[in-house]
Amino acid sequence: MKNAVLSVxxxxxxFTKKAVVSIEKGKEFYEISSEExxxxxxxxxxxxxxxxxxxxxxxxxxxxxxxxxxFADRDAILIGASTDSEFVHLAWRNNHDDLRGLQFPxxxxxxKSLAQELGILEAEEKIAYRATFVVDPQGTVxxxxxxxxxxxxxxxxxxxxxxxxxxxxxCPCNWQKGEATLKA
Amino acid sequence: xxxxxxxxxxxxxxxxxxxxxTEVPAKLAALAAADARYLKDLKIxxxxxxxxxxxxxxxxxxxxxxxxxxxxxxxxxxxxxxxxLAAGATDKEIADIVSCTSLMNANNxxxxxRHFVEKEFYTTAPAGIRMSIMANPVIGKELFELVSLVISAxxxxxxxxxxxxxxxxxxxxxxxxxxxxxxxxxxxxxxxVLL
Numbered sequence: 001m002k003n004a005v006l007s008v009x010x011x012x013x014x015f016t017k018k019a020v021v022s023i024e025k026g027k028e029f030y031e032i033s034s035e036e037x038x039x040x041x042x043x044x045x046x047x048x049x050x051x052x053x054x055x056x057x058x059x060x061x062x063x064x065x066x067x068x069x070x071f072a073d074r075d076a077i078l079i080g081a082s083t084d085s086e087f088v089h090l091a092w093r094n095n096h097d098d099l100r101g102l103q104f105p106x107x108x109x110x111x112k113s114l115a116q117e118l119g120i121l122e123a124e125e126k127i128a129y130r131a132t133f134v135v136d137p138q139g140t141v142x143x144x145x146x147x148x149x150x151x152x153x154x155x156x157x158x159x160x161x162x163x164x165x166x167x168x169x170x171c172p173c174n175w176q177k178g179e180a181t182l183k184a
Numbered sequence: 185x186x187x188x189x190x191x192x193x194x195x196x197x198x199x200x201x202x203x204x205x206t207e208v209p210a211k212l213a214a215l216a217a218a219d220a221r222y223l224k225d226l227k228i229x230x231x232x233x234x235x236x237x238x239x240x241x242x243x244x245x246x247x248x249x250x251x252x253x254x255x256x257x258x259x260x261x262x263x264x265x266x267x268x269l270a271a272g273a274t275d276k277e278i279a280d281i282v283s284c285t286s287l288m289n290a291n292n293x294x295x296x297x298r299h300f301v302e303k304e305f306y307t308t309a310p311a312g313i314r315m316s317i318m319a320n321p322v323i324g325k326e327l328f329e330l331v332s333l334v335i336s337a338x339x340x341x342x343x344x345x346x347x348x349x350x351x352x353x354x355x356x357x358x359x360x361x362x363x364x365x366x367x368x369x370x371x372x373x374x375x376x377v378l379l
Contacts, residue, residue: 021185030185040186069196070231072188073224156235163232 005119005131007144012044012135013117019079019105020089028090032079032105034139043076043166044135045158046107048120048128050149052084052092060130062098063155074162076134081107083115083128120146132158134165190216190223197227200234201248201375202263211378226375233371238361242271243327246281247365250331251372253285254338257379260372276322283317284331291315291332292339299343326355333362334369 006012016033037044047064049057061080071078082089086108093099093106109128115121120131130153134143143161147153194208194216208216215223234244245268252260265278290313298306321328329351336344352362 032185036185042186069192070228073190073193073227075224077186163228 003119003123005144005146006117006133006141008141010141012133012139012141013114015114017081017107017109017114018086019107020086020093021105023090023093023100029086030105032107037077038137038139040077041137043074043137043162044079045071045076045132045162046079046081046135047130047132047153047158048081048115048118049130050082050122050125050127052082052088053095056150056152058096058098060152060155061102063153065102065104067155067159068103070159071162074159074166075137076162078104079107080104081109081114081128083109083112083121083126085110122149134158134161136165190219193223193227197223197230197375200227200231201260201372202245202265202267203259206259209379215378226378229371230375233364233368236364236368238358238364239368240271242268242273243330243365244368245271246273246277246323246327247331247334247368248372249278250281250285250335251338251369251376253282254289254335255373255376257376260376260379274322280317280321280323280328281331284321284323284328285335287315287317288332288335288344289339292336292341292344295343296341299341326352326357329355330357330362330365334365337366338369338373 012034014034016031016035019030019032020028021030022028049060051057064078064080068078080102084092086106089106089108093102109115112121112126115128118131118133120129121127122129127149129149130147130151132143132145132153133141136142142165145153145158194212195204197212198204198206198208212223234248236244239247245264249261249264249268252258252264268278268281294311294313318328323331329348333345333348333352336348349362353359
């Protein structure tokens with residue numbers, strides 16, 4: 001089995017998927033599209049987990065949620081995703097103390113089409129690896145990380161990567177001879 | 185769907201410097217109300233500077249404390265004091281930071297004068313300022329030097345900056361740690377002007 005994970009420099013695939021955005025009755029679901037994200041002019045951080053209702057996941061998801069504002073401050077839209085359906089996502093959120101207050105959408109890739117295109121489906125169960133994608137406002141993948149099913153992620157590392165990708169030392173004090181002008 | 189605002193950014197910024205639940209100071213509130221992009225940068229700068237890998241939490245908060253004292257910001261001083269205590273600092277160590285910051289305020293002025301004028305009499309005459317706390321600081325000589333360097337950088341004494349930097353290198357301090365400490369001092373000062 002050969003896995004070709006979508007990597008740095010590639011265009012992130014177009015998608016339209018249902019997502020759980022709230023546990024409030026009538027406001028649970030929202031259809032997220034890559035088009036709306038592109039139109040917002042923001043970065044996107046999409047992180048995947050294998051299955052709802054399993055153990056490592058809520059800890060990791062809660063950790064991403066804790067840093068929700070840190071992603072927002074870096075002009076990034078944070079999206080969590082798995083191949084579970086939106087109804088499973090909602091049931092899990094309602095069922096788990098750490099997940100009720102989630103501020104980011106839980107995307108339901110029920111058809112597994114997006115996970116397939118990203119190349120992150122595990123062969124046997126067809127569930128997603130713990131993949132994380134950082135996508136710039138132009139829709140280009142700028143960072144990919146893929147962890148095996150049992151390995152948790154370090155959210156601070158994702159923030160560090162974003163800082164490095166967005167690093168913008170524009171101060172003329174660091175202007176070096178020969179440089180034509182500041183790079184904006 | 186993906187709109188955000190910077191009100192939470194201001195609150196989180198205050199939280200990372202030990203001022204949770206306090207009223208947002210006017211200048212920060214004005215930035216938040218205007219949804220100013222700079223507020224996000226400032227929050228990221230402050231959190232990242234405090235989180236530098238070469239600065240254990242206690243060191244970072246003690247450096248923050250000394251900057252707050254140097255910049256005469258009592259609320260921020262209280263915030264960093266609480267954070268430092270929670271990170272394991274003792275009252276004696278806090279007192280050392282207070283003393284070091286005060287002493288550097290004398291030295292920065294005095295040695296800057298000698299450095300500006302560069303006349304033999306001034307540089308060879310005995311200093312005439314007692315500095316006995318430098319001999320055996322509770323926070324350890326290395327951290328004492330590091331704090332001295334940060335405060336000297338803030339107060340702009342070239343001679344103090346170059347000598348404390350050299351003293352640190354002799355202690356075996358990594359240049360990255362020196363840079364991280366000075367960055368922390370600079371960034372906390374940039375927050376200070378908005379408090």
